[in-house]
Amino acid sequence: MTEYRFIGKPTQRKDALDIVTGRIKFINDVNIPNMLYGKVLRSPLPHALIKSIDTAEAESLPGVKAVLTHRNAPQWMAGFPLHVRLLDSKVRYVGDEVALVAAETEDIAEEALRLIKVEYEPLPAVYDVEEAVQPDAPQLYDQFPGNLLPRERRMFGPRTLQEVAFGDVDKGFEEADLIIEGTCAYENIPNPLPPEPPGVIASWEEPDNLTVWSASQGPHMFKVTLQRRMGATSMTSLGSPVGASYGSKYMSWQFVLPAAALAKAAGRPVKLCYGKAEHMAAFTVRLGSRIHGKVGMKNDGTVTALAADWLVNTGAFSEITQGMVSVGLGEAQLMIRCPNWSFKPRMVCTNRTASGQVRGFGGQELKCALTPLVTMGLEKAGIDPVEFFKKNYVKPGDGYYWRDGKWWVCNGTDYTAAIEKGAATFGWDKKWQGWLKPTSVNGTKHRGVGVGVHGNADVGEDISEAFVRIDPNGTATIYSGLAEHGTGQRSNICKMTAEVLQIPLASVSVTPVDSRVNPFEIGPVGSRGTYAIGSAVIAAAEDAKKQLFELMAPKFGAQPEELETRDGMVYVKGDPEKKIPWFKGMGYDRTIMGKGRFEPDFTLPNFMMIFTEVEVDTETGKVDLIKVVGATDVGQIIDPPSLTNQLNGCLGSAGIDSALFEETVLDTRLGRIMNPNMIDYKWRTFAELPGMEHEVLETPLPSHRFHAVGVGEITPSPGPSAVLMAVSNAIGVRMAEYPLTPDRVLKALGKTAKAGKEGNR
Amino acid sequence: MTLTLTVNGEKHSFVIGEGSREVSPSHTLAHTLRERLGLTGTKISCDRGACGCCTVLMDGKAVLSCMLLSVECEGKEFTTIEGLGDPVTGALDPLQQSFIDHTAFQCGFCTPGIIMSAKALLIKNPTPDQEEIKEALAGNFCRCNSHYHVLEAVQAAAEKGGQQ
Numbered sequence: 001m002t003e004y005r006f007i008g009k010p011t012q013r014k015d016a017l018d019i020v021t022g023r024i025k026f027i028n029d030v031n032i033p034n035m036l037y038g039k040v041l042r043s044p045l046p047h048a049l050i051k052s053i054d055t056a057e058a059e060s061l062p063g064v065k066a067v068l069t070h071r072n073a074p075q076w077m078a079g080f081p082l083h084v085r086l087l088d089s090k091v092r093y094v095g096d097e098v099a100l101v102a103a104e105t106e107d108i109a110e111e112a113l114r115l116i117k118v119e120y121e122p123l124p125a126v127y128d129v130e131e132a133v134q135p136d137a138p139q140l141y142d143q144f145p146g147n148l149l150p151r152e153r154r155m156f157g158p159r160t161l162q163e164v165a166f167g168d169v170d171k172g173f174e175e176a177d178l179i180i181e182g183t184c185a186y187e188n189i190p191n192p193l194p195p196e197p198p199g200v201i202a203s204w205e206e207p208d209n210l211t212v213w214s215a216s217q218g219p220h221m222f223k224v225t226l227q228r229r230m231g232a233t234s235m236t237s238l239g240s241p242v243g244a245s246y247g248s249k250y251m252s253w254q255f256v257l258p259a260a261a262l263a264k265a266a267g268r269p270v271k272l273c274y275g276k277a278e279h280m281a282a283f284t285v286r287l288g289s290r291i292h293g294k295v296g297m298k299n300d301g302t303v304t305a306l307a308a309d310w311l312v313n314t315g316a317f318s319e320i321t322q323g324m325v326s327v328g329l330g331e332a333q334l335m336i337r338c339p340n341w342s343f344k345p346r347m348v349c350t351n352r353t354a355s356g357q358v359r360g361f362g363g364q365e366l367k368c369a370l371t372p373l374v375t376m377g378l379e380k381a382g383i384d385p386v387e388f389f390k391k392n393y394v395k396p397g398d399g400y401y402w403r404d405g406k407w408w409v410c411n412g413t414d415y416t417a418a419i420e421k422g423a424a425t426f427g428w429d430k431k432w433q434g435w436l437k438p439t440s441v442n443g444t445k446h447r448g449v450g451v452g453v454h455g456n457a458d459v460g461e462d463i464s465e466a467f468v469r470i471d472p473n474g475t476a477t478i479y480s481g482l483a484e485h486g487t488g489q490r491s492n493i494c495k496m497t498a499e500v501l502q503i504p505l506a507s508v509s510v511t512p513v514d515s516r517v518n519p520f521e522i523g524p525v526g527s528r529g530t531y532a533i534g535s536a537v538i539a540a541a542e543d544a545k546k547q548l549f550e551l552m553a554p555k556f557g558a559q560p561e562e563l564e565t566r567d568g569m570v571y572v573k574g575d576p577e578k579k580i581p582w583f584k585g586m587g588y589d590r591t592i593m594g595k596g597r598f599e600p601d602f603t604l605p606n607f608m609m610i611f612t613e614v615e616v617d618t619e620t621g622k623v624d625l626i627k628v629v630g631a632t633d634v635g636q637i638i639d640p641p642s643l644t645n646q647l648n649g650c651l652g653s654a655g656i657d658s659a660l661f662e663e664t665v666l667d668t669r670l671g672r673i674m675n676p677n678m679i680d681y682k683w684r685t686f687a688e689l690p691g692m693e694h695e696v697l698e699t700p701l702p703s704h705r706f707h708a709v710g711v712g713e714i715t716p717s718p719g720p721s722a723v724l725m726a727v728s729n730a731i732g733v734r735m736a737e738y739p740l741t742p743d744r745v746l747k748a749l750g751k752t753a754k755a756g757k758e759g760n761r
Numbered sequence: 762m763t764l765t766l767t768v769n770g771e772k773h774s775f776v777i778g779e780g781s782r783e784v785s786p787s788h789t790l791a792h793t794l795r796e797r798l799g800l801t802g803t804k805i806s807c808d809r810g811a812c813g814c815c816t817v818l819m820d821g822k823a824v825l826s827c828m829l830l831s832v833e834c835e836g837k838e839f840t841t842i843e844g845l846g847d848p849v850t851g852a853l854d855p856l857q858q859s860f861i862d863h864t865a866f867q868c869g870f871c872t873p874g875i876i877m878s879a880k881a882l883l884i885k886n887p888t889p890d891q892e893e894i895k896e897a898l899a900g901n902f903c904r905c906n907s908h909y910h911v912l913e914a915v916q917a918a919a920e921k922g923g924q925q
Contacts, residue, residue, distance in 0.1 A: 022801070244867070678811035
């Protein structure tokens with residue numbers, strides 16, 4: 001294996017000092033002169049028409065500078081396809097935006113909200129996907145009859161993957177030895193819940209010149225998606241460090257549009273930062289996912305046919321649901337080899353806060369419902385799930401339809417070795433006792449094990465561009481629109497550049513996230529940071545180095561390709577003694593700018609397997625997570641501690657714990673979320689950590705010069721279905737609902753009376 | 762009416778009132794630290810005492826600054842993340858250095874609160890074991906799951922402190 005100077009070695013995060021000293025400025029730490037504070041009046045009803053709004057009293061409150069309602073707000077639209085008005089005369093969920101206020105202080109803005117009088121005409125509401133598609137169901141949008149998102153609008157080009165339908169499912173079912181039919185759902189709509197609530201500052205310097213400073217995971221994209229919509233002829237998008245996102249702060253129009261509208265109305269900059277209750281009740285949750293499926297299988301576990309009606313609950317609008325569904329459909333094919341598919345999604349609007357982009361991006365939601373169905377067949381056939389996943393996970397030479405609707409052939413790694421290594425570390429062979437059989441029983445404590453798998457081919461999705469400028473003093477500056485959202489990716493592209501140019505890591509920096517300065521960057525999503533963004537940066541650094549050598553070759557009487565550089569010195573390969581510094585070659589009055597661009601490549605799926613061991617107390621129903629082992633192969637580790645951190649991230653951000661205790665509880669009588677606070681929404685504490693180990697292989701991949709792919713996004717995704725399997729095995733009863741709270745476990749064990757608070761459960 | 766707080770060794774006096782430069786009786790300590798003193802290292806996340814992001818030291822003990830009204834804090838001494846290092850040399854507190862060395866953060870938003878909780882623990886108990894560290898940090902939310910690295914960082918800092 002190649003020995004690198006920086007790649008693969010633990011190095012200090014570039015932003016480490018700012019983080020541990022509190023000097024780092026998140027969006028709500030920034031105040032700009034003359035700034036106002038924005039607040040949102042939200043609907044108390046799940047579905048209603050606004051009959052009247054009286055803002056007179058709010059407007060007359062001293063310190064209030066702008067009040068916007070559907071009557072005077074700009075007619076900006078959002079959602080996909082465009083269907084959400086900035087402010088509408090109809091509200092569609094508890095928490096929907098009714099009015100906006102900008103005032104001198106947050107207190108005044110909040111007081112003004114209380115003075116706005118709204119008269120509603122309540123409409124019947126619908127929360128369940130299957131009720132929502134009934135002919136007599138309440139209709140959320142005139143343009144979406146049956147509450148179904150239209151399929152004709154395509155997110156990823158004219159052939160966007162909208163279903164997986166190939167082969168002959170009837171023939172496939174005929175060939176099957178056993179057929180499983182059933183329904184499974186992952187509908188607890190957990191919240192990714194980054195600690196930093198969403199926030200933005202918007203300012204119009206001139207009537208049509210907008211600056212947006214935001215905690216977005218992909219701020220550069222605002223110029224593409226939002227500028228025209230907000231009527232700006234010029235727009236500057238500035239990024240700030242993101243107090244985590246897990247995908248949720250990518251499509252940020254939910255908070256950007258209101259702030260920009262208020263800033264325009266008030267003629268002053270406006271900061272709008274959500275409070276935690278707003279964050280939890282009126283911002284992004286996961287998609288609801290329910291599958292009515294039919295799986296045909298041979299006795300040896302070969303899947304012969306897969307048919308499914310996939311009902312996707314997007315809540316009150318679609319942020320990017322069609323895209324998530326496309327990617328999920330692609331990912332299903334990576335997990336299961338099957339020649340005959342009829343997997344058809346229906347995307348449904350309901351009266352609750354909208355689902356949006358979250359780590360796992362459609363695939364996690366799909367798998368959490370599909371895996372339990374498929375494994376019902378394994379149970380019947382008595383097949384070990386590890387063997388099944390080993391046999392089925394996509395291998396080099398296998399093909400799949402990806403999000404663009406095109407057939408791609410895997411050119412990546414065979415992950416069999418990673419699976420075997422992970423299984424050995426976990427002790428799978430010893431712990432696995434067969435389906436619905438506990439690993440051990442000690443009084444009321446039943447242990448069980450389960451396994452899940454996930455992977456995506458999005459590590460090479462979309463376009464990234466980067467410039468690398470080298471200066472005569474031996475330093476390099478990366479021009480990239482990459483926002484730091486916690487993975488350490490801004491530091492990692494510095495490592496890649498330092499490795500290419502062989503200069504100290506301290507000599508490499510990245511420009512601030514500023515759309516005026518940086519070339520196009522779609523953002524660090526889908527684990528694409530390492531391969532896609534990395535490739536653009538590496539190409540730019542190599543281009544800069546090539547230009548430097550071309551400039552300096554005559555000084556050595558050599559060809560450019562004969563030269564080498566290290567620590568700001570250039571020399572002929574093999575003769576490092578005769579060296580000339582960059583500044584002698586470049587002069588003080590020159591900089592060199594290298595350019596790099598990455599084009600999409602869907603041939604290198606990444607991989608994550610999660611093994612879990614749980615202990616269930618059959619007396620109390622409580623489930624404890626005892627042990628987690630992650631297994632993957634990343635080609636080449638870029639930064640070991642950052643990778644470990646990402647792998648450990650499998651628990652939270654609506655990952656493994658969404659199978660155990662995380663859920664957004666919707667009161668379907670009032671349409672209200674019952675737990676929009678961090679006491680009632682359960683999260684894992686330091687005192688409850690499971691044992692955690694990872695097996696990370698480094699089999700070089702044909703990605704870029706460091707042969708790596710990213711894996712960070714997908715680490716939580718295999719976890720929930722693995723936990724469901726583990727608990728089922730521990731108690732000997734097949735579980736099919738998330739999360740596995742004590743009441744569900746006790747019910748499965750027949751230990752609770754039939755009556756009681758069933759609610760919507 | 763005035764309010765006097767000592768923060769990071771410096772005494773600050775405020776007029777109590779509703780003006781834009783004054784401290785309102787309804788302001789939390791977190792708000793006063795951030796909006797009146799510009800000490801934005803103290804983070805507000807849940808603002809309801811559940812997540813620990815706003816943890817600061819009050820007379821050497823960890824408190825949630827979102828759960829204290831500023832006017833309740835007359836005469837108290839506070840340390841925030843900005844005041845942890847050596848005020849003369851600017852050197853980092855060993856805990857801060859240990860967090861850097863162990864990459865004990867990802868997004869970094871919850872980090873100041875976690876460091877302040879850990880600091881309070883080490884003041885009270887300079888040689889904690891893993892369980893004591895976990896218990897002391899149980900009120901600090903970390904959604905990126907940097908917990909494992911944090912535990913290593915705090916343990917290492919405690920061990921180093923013991924050797925000095």
